[in-house]
Amino acid sequence: MGYFWKEGALFVKEILAFYEEPKPHFNTLSTIVRGLEEKGFLAHHTYGNTYQYYAVVSENDFRNITLKSVVSKYFNNSYLSAVSSLVKEEEISLDELRKLIDEVEGAHKK
Numbered sequence: 001m002g003y004f005w006k007e008g009a010l011f012v013k014e015i016l017a018f019y020e021e022p023k024p025h026f027n028t029l030s031t032i033v034r035g036l037e038e039k040g041f042l043a044h045h046t047y048g049n050t051y052q053y054y055a056v057v058s059e060n061d062f063r064n065i066t067l068k069s070v071v072s073k074y075f076n077n078s079y080l081s082a083v084s085s086l087v088k089e090e091e092i093s094l095d096e097l098r099k100l101i102d103e104v105e106g107a108h109k110k
Contacts, residue, residue, distance in 0.1 A: 001055060001059070037053065
């Protein structure tokens with residue numbers, strides 16, 4: 001998705017150019033792009049029998065949708081469980097957690 005946000009509309013062949021060797025196979029990359037389209041993240045323009053794909057969701061919307069999906073799938077829709085897991089695995093420090101709490105409290109006071 002990053003390539004689409006940065007570069008705009010792209011053909012699969014153009015995406016291949018961004019990869020270093022060993023490059024993924026064209027069909028593999030095409031399958032990934034079509035999957036992103038099926039999920040509603042990309043759309044395409046048709047040029048003969050080839051497609052030029054482009055992002056239809058912003059990076060922020062994509063991030064939010066993906067986060068909701070992860071929390072739903074792996075944490076039983078519990079954001080508390082997700083944050084708790086980050087703290088337990090030391091991926092987020094107690095100082096960062098305190099800062100987050102302060103930000104949330106500040107947002108609710110507005």
